Amino acid sequence: MIPEFGQLALALALCLALVQGTVPIVGAALGRADWMALARPAAAGQFVFVAIAFGALEYAFLNDDFSVLFVAEHSNSALPVFYKATAAWGGHEGSMLLWIAVLAVWTMAVAAGSRSQPQEFASRVLGVLGIVSAGVIAFAFITSNPFTRLIPAPADGNDLNPLLQDPGMIFHPPTLYVGYVGMAVPFAFAVAALLTGRLDKDWARWTRPWTVVAWLFLTVGITLGSWWAYYELGWGGWWFWDPVENSSFMPWLMATALIHSLAVTERRGIFKSWTVLLAIAAFSLSLLGTFLTRAGVLISVHAFASDPTRGLFILGLLAIFSGGSLLLFALRARNFEAEGGFKLVSREAFLLANNILLVVAAGLVLFGTLAPLIVEAIGLGKISVGPPYFNLVFLVPAVPLVALIGVGMHTAWRTMPGDALLRRVRVPAIVAVAIGVVAPFVFFDAASVLTVLAVSIALWVCASSLLDPVRRLVQRTGAPLTRGQVGMCLAHFGVGVFMLGATVTSAYNFERDFAARPGDRIEAGGYEFVFNGVRSVPGPNFVADEGEFELRDEGELLAVLKPQVRVYQVQQQPMTEAAIDSTVLRDVFVALGEPLGDNAWSVRLRVKPLIGLLWLGSGLMALGGLVAVTDRRYRVAVRKTEHATAQPAPGAA
Amino acid sequence: MTSRTQRKLFIVVVLAGITLAGFLTYRALQENLLYFFSPTQIAAGEAPKRTFRLGGMVLAGSLKREPGTLNVSFVVTDNVHSVPVKYSRVLPDLFREGAGAVVIGRLNDDGEFIGEEVLAKHDENYMPPEVAEALEAAREAQGR
Secondary structure: HHHHHHHHHHHHHHHHHHHHHHHHHHHHHOHHHHHHHOOHHHHHHHHHHHHHHHHHHHHHHHHHOEHHHHHHHOOOOOOOOHHHHHHHHHHHHHHHHHHHHHHHHHHHHHHHHHHOOOOHEEEEEEEEHHHHHHHHHHHHHHHOOOEEEEOOOOOOOOOHHHHOOOOOHHHHHHHHHHHHHOHHHHHHHHHHHHHOOOOOOOHHHHHHHHHHHHHHHHHHHHHHHHHHHHHOOOOOOOOOOOHHHHHHHHHHHHHHHHHHHHHHHHHHHHHHHHHOOOHHHHHHHHHHHHHHOOOOOOOOOOHHOHHHHHHHHHHHHHHHEEEHHHHHHHHHHHHHOOOOOOOOOOHHHHHHHHHHHHHHHHHHHHHHHHHHHHHHOOOOOOOOEHHHHHHHHHHHHHHHHHHHHHHHOOOOOOOOOHHHHHHHHHHHHHHHHHHHHHHHHHHHOOOOOOHEEEEEEEEHHHHHHHHHHHHHHHOOOOOOOHHHHHHHHHHHHHHHHHHHHHHHHOOOOOOEEEEEEEOOOEOOOOOOEEEEEEEEOOOOOEEEEEEEEEEEEEEEEEEOOEHHHHHEEEOEEEEEEEEEEEEEEEEEEEEEEEEEEOEEEEEEEEEEOOOHHHOOOOOOOHHHHHHHHOOHHHHHHHHHHHHHHOOOOOOOO | OHHHHHHHHHHHHHHHHHHHHHHHHHHHHHHHEEEOHHHHHOOOOOOOOOEEEEEEOOOOOEEEOOOOOOOOOEEOOOOOEEEEEEOOOOOOOOOOOOEEEEEEEEEEEOOOEEEEEEEOOOOOOOHHHHHHHHHHHHHHHOOO
């Protein structure tokens, strides 16, 4: 019965989403306060029913209800209970339900946070979120119902894909979805502004914290995914330019551009149309990502053609949301007058450059992701666009982008004399370039021009980001930094840290495959590895061959590493579990392959210097976002409302 | 800056960005595109000298190891034609005889395919789509 309850709850949620998507918007157009007031209760009701549906699916998983097709396909009675709970998003149908649930949470948050905004505007925002939600629930209901029954029920389930049986799987998809789906919020704000015809500094101030929160979750989600790929996919890469990765990275690039464009709109009342377009583009890319990962097009255009229902449905949604909002934009954009101008050397000009470079980067990634599909669809053969393409075309906008951060941060709004700017950034620039040229040779004996350039730029951004906070702490002069400024410095410092890690770990990565026999000593990457052999180890739902390696540096034992090859009993799929010894300065990575005969095993050894900076840098970016959204000017608005609701108007009593 | 010159500047910068992006894309694609060829296409002499992707089934019983080393050889077939492959790195988890595989590498003068990377990263029932289609094409060509 429980799965049927879930299905019913989802149907009711769809009905409420339709109400939320129509009545308040019509009410706003007609100026009827009672219709507009329906937005919040409808959103709350939708949230409750979506929560019931999600709870029902979790119940089916936790109770091993294999009469539900989705549970039978993605779970097994021997699966640890942890993974039973997370298996709910281990496949297509469940992840769509997660998408819907995350949108419901965002909608509730917006409903609660928008009370200080004019009712006409807030009800339009909630209405647009209702339309989005209705579209996605209808998609789940019609093409991917997670509650479909499987009669007769099998005795046991097909088990969760072993790749997904990992702690990373608990956090990565929900976090990523919070960011991904969160792009619907700035989209809704943009469409509401187009409907209202009013787009000003207030609008940007309302939109900005939501965008930053969605962006920071997207940042954390992508980082967790990259980290998971690094240690779980087994072979030590951290970014593969896989279409699935790209489909979360493109919205991230757009969201990053949007945050910066919103800063200009909030501060100066310009870049209005551009900001709206970015909000539409970020959400469209999120939907496109859903299409790419969920419609089977990535496996093959032909796989898509043989079962096009899902794909066509998502394409239809994409056409309605993007096309509709762009049409609205075309009709309304001329209303948005710029409220001022700026000079060539100004904060605005640097942010414009930032936006263009980010959009170019996103465009190049999009092209590389779609090119194989387009080529195959028009019958020109089969191609694959691999990492070499992406590494090359991504660096070209990314390197100047990061380099400009260091200058842009110290530029004044409107205009600034060039020599004054030069004086401010001179010292960190000289220091960074000096270290950037010398350090690679001191620590690694060799460096290419690109490595020196990238290390210098990374250090420069770090130094430049610290300039204002350090000056404030040491000299104790000038106005205290706002949380917005501190957040910006932190996030930009994180960009520098990330770039330093990415550069060094790519340029000085040591990687080799060996055939090792028990007792072998292998000198590799500056360390000594002693192989003590392989033994069999049982797990809850797998059997593993576990190797033992002593990691030694000049005879001194640093760590004992135990990589495994697991064979999961149900799916009989082998899985490599690498063993990693992490310190601040480097990771040593050992993965066990297979028996080679003659008592030997294949082994992959990697030494990855500074790879920890990738996670640290991304974490700092997200932390910077978190600090920035707690800025006073966003809290003031909230407190004002609390004040207003606490003291009812005198005449009311 | 007036809004008119601002707009002009904006358009110029955007156009420059698009041109640069287009040029880069063109260059990067020229050098980094990997085409896919089946054993039948290779037998017909269609395969290039440079790196490409070879796909098919790993012929059952063809996997041979040089004992105690990483060197392996196996045969990739589309059930009509076959190509011998040499490889000397760790094989991926899901590589097995009788299953589909895609190998990136190049042909040497003896007609052997020297693999640089073996791709087999999906579940055990998964057949790389190119492989499925190549098998189908080879079957049809033979039947005719």
